[in-house]
Amino acid sequence: MAKPSEPTKDSHVAVLAFPFGTHAAPLLAVTCRLATAAPSTVFSFFNTARSNSSLLSSDLPANIRVHNVADGVPEGSILTGNPQEAVELFLEAAPEIFRREIKAADTEVGRKVKCILTDAFLWFAAETAAAEMKASWVAYYGGGANSLTAHLYTDVIRENVGVKDERMEETLGFISGMGKIRVKDTPEGVVFGNLDSVFSKTLHQMGRALPRAKAVFINSFEELDPTFTNDFSSKFTRYLTIGPLALLSSPSQTSTLVQDPHGCLAWTEKQSPASVAYIAFGRVATPPPGELEAIAQGLESSKVPFVWSLQEKNMVHLPKGFLERTREQGMVVPWAPQVELLNHEATGVFVSHGGWNSVLESVSAGVPMICRPIFGDHAVNARSVEAVWEIGMTIIDGVFTKDGFKESLDRVLVQDDGKKMKVNSKKLKELAQDAVSTEGSSFKNFKGLLDEVVKV
Incomplete structure (x- = not known):
């Protein structure tokens, strides 16, 4: 068995991006760092063509293979212009889209995917990875520990405050680290908004699925939210803060940034x-x-x-x-x-x-x-x-x-x-x-993430 930091020659990681907002860019930046640190591992990066075209990543490490995937919009459909419509069509189609594309990449690369690294919104990878591909699932949550807590504790919040508007000013002191956060500060879909929308249900299911991930990592640093860091360490198999990414710009992004x-x-x-x-x-x-x-x-x-x-x-x-x-x-x-x-x-x-x-x-x-x-x-x-x-x-x-x-x-x-x-x-x-210095928490956590992603 190879050491985690020395991946075997047949390592293959599938990276599944959420192609909306600013989710895909930081995930690609992390993938670039991982690929540079593990040059014998192939990283297959799956994202829609539209999102990929906006990432300006022409000089990616050689072991990253970028794949364009379908956006989930039925052929011939004309969207209304509501941004959530495109998001929900993608989420509904995503499990089958990614399943098909990963299998094709397996054949193309000649290596079975050993780890599925995804945006946390794509929580269905918990089932895809474990049940079908015998691969580990590592999840990237694109927000901060505060909103992640709201999604992780959605059921607890609903049980305590219900979904009544008159309690919007109350604080969430019954959750560790949320004593100054009010009910009205929580993201839509937790206790207000359309709780039955595809997107709201996705976030709710994500909160329930993340404890099953091999590791959950975010763009933050432990010292920003130490209370959340301690809580997540008991809720997740492994919780890793690897940021701020702004202080660790990927080589492939440098020319863009200046x-x-x-x-x-x-x-x-x-x-x-x-x-x-x-x-x-x-x-x-x-x-x-x-x-x-x-x-x-x-x-x-x-x-x-x-x-x-x-x-x-x-x-x-x-x-x-x-x-x-x-x-x-x-x-x-x-x-x-x-x-x-x-x-x-x-x-x-x-x-x-x-x-x-x-x-x-x-x-x-x-x-x-x-x-x-x-x-x-x-x-x-x-x-x-x-x-x-x-x-x-x-x-x-x-x-x-x-x-x-x-x-x-x-x-x-x-x-x-x-x-x-x-x-x-x-x-x-x-x-x-x-945190990002060689003795810092994020530097050490990135090494931990590398171990989880490339080890077999």
């Missing part, structure tokens, strides 16, 4: 330390048009220097003349080098939807946040930013208004509250850097 086609970094270089508001909501979670207008009005009124990453299709919602009037104050661009901007000394606040990858990138850079949750795990992340880690705040009144945004910027960038947030952010940044 691109700056709109000159954001050169402009930021001319600004005073901790003065710039960087604003970005990603490509999925954009606030509605009225709030985009309010953001612009708040920025112009505040005179705060800014870099705003906003998709071109949404620029039509900016107030007339805004771009001309604020030409010296800031810049609105369709894409910005987020990690580099957050790490620039001139950046003083990150205005975000509160998605997990964005939160952890801000933590890694030591930059306070203003969060405007939109869906999914955004609310529990924003609540953690504000009440647990105290490194930022949720936007005043929960939505962007001109005066509320202006006041929020002033609080973080100028007031004493903001100074405390900056101190707390710096402390977390130092803990994050320690």
Whole structure:
């Protein structure tokens, strides 16, 4: 038997991505690290063609084979435009799609899959791996320990608070580490929203299935949420925090990260330390048009220097003349080098939807946040930013208004509250850097993940 860190020549790992939002990119980044560390192992990366095309991964390690899989949309179907429709069609078709594609890859590679490494949303791999392929299942959860706890304890939460709206303000003190999290902060599908939708049921089943995984890993670090780390260590066969990935950029991603086609970094270089508001909501979670207008009005009124990453299709919602009037104050661009901007000394606040990858990138850079949750795990992340880690705040009144945004910027960038947030952010940044050092918890946990994925 080979040592876990020295895989046998016939190692073959199937990696199953969830092709929506920002799930696939970090999973590919982890796969690149694993492939580099285990060059004799073949990693078959399965993802939809549309998602694969957006990952910009032309220089992957030679032992990664990228496969395009069907998206689950029936031939000839015309989707309504509701993003959840495409997600649910994919989830319903995914078990059969991946089963078929893994078998084809087995034949192509000439090696049986020994481990199925999946996004945790694809929980059905528990059955596929164990019952049909005699392979181990390792799951990557794309959010933080806070939202993972909500899904792991969904049945407990429902038993304690039911699904009644009048209890939304109550906290989840009956769950370890959730004492400052309110019922209304939990993701949709736990106690509110359509609990019978395909997506809600998927998350519920995921929470029940994860304890059966050989290992569960997330993009975080133990020191950020030590209470959750201790709890998960007793709930999962093996729980591994291997982040922040923002501090461990894959070689294949480096060339992408340093691109700056709109000159954001050169402009930021001319600004005073901790003065710039960087604003970005990603490509999925954009606030509605009225709030985009309010953001612009708040920025112009505040005179705060800014870099705003906003998709071109949404620029039509900016107030007339805004771009001309604020030409010296800031810049609105369709894409910005987020990690580099957050790490620039001139950046003083990150205005975000509160998605997990964005939160952890801000933590890694030591930059306070203003969060405007939109869906999914955004609310529990924003609540953690504000009440647990105290490194930022949720936007005043929960939505962007001109005066509320202006006041929020002033609080973080100028007031004493903001100074405390900056101190707390710096402390977390130092803990994050320690975690990924050669003696750190995330460095050691990655070696543990490598062992679980490649050993036979």
